[in-house]
Amino acid sequence: MAQTEIATIAQLLATHEREILAQWLAELRSTAQSGRISEAELETQCRNFLQLLRTTLAKGSAQVGHAGFAPVRDMLADISRARALQGFSPVETATFIFSLKRPVFAALNKETNLSPAAMAQALWAITVLLDDLGLHTMEAYQKAREEVISRQQMEITELSTPVIKLWEGILAVPLIGTLDSSRTQVVMEALLQAIVDQSAEIAIIDITGVPTVDTLTAQHLLKTVSAARLMGADCIISGIRPQIAQTIVHLGVQLDVISKASLADALAVALRRTGRAVVKLAKPDKNQNEKAGV
Amino acid sequence: MSNPGTEALQVRSSDDVVRVRQRVRALAVDAGLSLVDQTKIVTAASELARNMIDYAGGGKTVFEVVGSGTTRGVRLTFEDKGPGIPDIPLALKDGYTTGNGLGLGLGGAKRLSSDFVIESKVGLGTKIVITRWK
Amino acid sequence: MDRIPILKLGEALLVTIQVDMHDRLATALEEDLTAKIVSAHAKGVLIDISALEIVDSFIGRMLDNIASVSRILDAETVVVGMRPAVAITLVELGLSLTGVKTALNVERGMELIKRRLEAEAASVESGD
Numbered sequence: 001m002a003q004t005e006i007a008t009i010a011q012l013l014a015t016h017e018r019e020i021l022a023q024w025l026a027e028l029r030s031t032a033q034s035g036r037i038s039e040a041e042l043e044t045q046c047r048n049f050l051q052l053l054r055t056t057l058a059k060g061s062a063q064v065g066h067a068g069f070a071p072v073r074d075m076l077a078d079i080s081r082a083r084a085l086q087g088f089s090p091v092e093t094a095t096f097i098f099s100l101k102r103p104v105f106a107a108l109n110k111e112t113n114l115s116p117a118a119m120a121q122a123l124w125a126i127t128v129l130l131d132d133l134g135l136h137t138m139e140a141y142q143k144a145r146e147e148v149i150s151r152q153q154m155e156i157t158e159l160s161t162p163v164i165k166l167w168e169g170i171l172a173v174p175l176i177g178t179l180d181s182s183r184t185q186v187v188m189e190a191l192l193q194a195i196v197d198q199s200a201e202i203a204i205i206d207i208t209g210v211p212t213v214d215t216l217t218a219q220h221l222l223k224t225v226s227a228a229r230l231m232g233a234d235c236i237i238s239g240i241r242p243q244i245a246q247t248i249v250h251l252g253v254q255l256d257v258i259s260k261a262s263l264a265d266a267l268a269v270a271l272r273r274t275g276r277a278v279v280k281l282a283k284p285d286k287n288q289n290e291k292a293g294v
Numbered sequence: 295m296s297n298p299g300t301e302a303l304q305v306r307s308s309d310d311v312v313r314v315r316q317r318v319r320a321l322a323v324d325a326g327l328s329l330v331d332q333t334k335i336v337t338a339a340s341e342l343a344r345n346m347i348d349y350a351g352g353g354k355t356v357f358e359v360v361g362s363g364t365t366r367g368v369r370l371t372f373e374d375k376g377p378g379i380p381d382i383p384l385a386l387k388d389g390y391t392t393g394n395g396l397g398l399g400l401g402g403a404k405r406l407s408s409d410f411v412i413e414s415k416v417g418l419g420t421k422i423v424i425t426r427w428k
Numbered sequence: 429m430d431r432i433p434i435l436k437l438g439e440a441l442l443v444t445i446q447v448d449m450h451d452r453l454a455t456a457l458e459e460d461l462t463a464k465i466v467s468a469h470a471k472g473v474l475i476d477i478s479a480l481e482i483v484d485s486f487i488g489r490m491l492d493n494i495a496s497v498s499r500i501l502d503a504e505t506v507v508v509g510m511r512p513a514v515a516i517t518l519v520e521l522g523l524s525l526t527g528v529k530t531a532l533n534v535e536r537g538m539e540l541i542k543r544r545l546e547a548e549a550a551s552v553e554s555g556d
Contacts, residue, residue, distance in 0.1 A: 192512035230515040232531035308451040333513040340484040402521040
């Protein structure tokens, strides 16, 4: 954009500020922007944006990507993020910028002292500017949505990875759902930290809730077992369903770790390994129990 | 031409490898990497710095913090004027080594990094760029 | 040049690695340990790496070497105190240190060594 056009547009925005703002708000209202956002808030956003845009252009900045436009980009990014988090659709968010075109073109039309050539150039310059700003808005919106999704994913992963203390020195990790690489990371970190916190000697990894085991899943399991071993804890894998056992054999995966069908079996092995035995008590004396409140 | 905010270190001895580790650790902390991610990038750096000494007689390491906002990361460049690597896929295979190593350095560094780019010309040298994102 | 101190703990030797090791230090440690296992008739070697924030393939190789040499000299090596972040990284690196026994801490490591000695004594008695 040439300096003359920048100056033209800046002047335009200054001279016709009130009409542009009024028309812009009217456009936004008609595209059902309001409802999730109050009139007052919308008006403030629009007014602030117009002012910032005008002053930025007046300073001579015209390239949306350059440093001079940073305040404008930042303000737009903030507005887009807020829209994304409030649940606005992509179209609604982009409309914030694009609906500014008609009012600005209308204002340009009123400038009778411009030659047709100058008018055409100014029109093009405004179009390019608003298109760039619109794209920037979309990017910011996208990013905000992605951040929400990844945060939710993390929360889901953390919620589905409890580490349970079964006994002194014996802990269990019931895995629910598929075991992808990011999930494995979370599981490993939680498991290893629990090994430290509980001074665990044995970790039982129960895969009853893991639907399928392919080569990748098996690798992730083995990584977890290796990591626990490096910290001095032995692992037992439990909850291997018959189909999974077959899959593992057919895949040729070497599950170099004790595996038990059920968590109960695994616990029995773990207790024995840590030098404990479960002993059935002789028939309890009813009177004694009543006195003890048992 | 180096960007502002990058620094370089000549790596010639195992003392320099220690220095590289310390530098990378500081940058990783700065970039806000989790403890596990810090450990991974420092370990990868240690492997690659050591490789430069073992196979190329030394080289240069460039340290950078990249990205902005929530997507920040640490980027390291390992550049040497050594013999170069004739068969890169082979070199990336675990266990393959032409020296006394365990043959895990290159492939291991790749697994520990988010991004891994390698260029090598026999007789001219090798350049490896690894990045670990937050 | 500093050398890493080796302490005698019962029938075992205890080495606590606290510094970022460079090559000369690692080589010196291997030599010192080998000599001391023999001179102290040690049956076990405990290597405490709880202060190490990084274990790379170089250190991994050193630990493997120490374990191998000790075994030949009839001493069992136990590496103790590995940090979770280090364990996760080592596994990703592909270093499983299968030739090395591990334990959570020095106490557990000593238990491991004692158990092995007791098992050996028992098998000698029963005439195996």
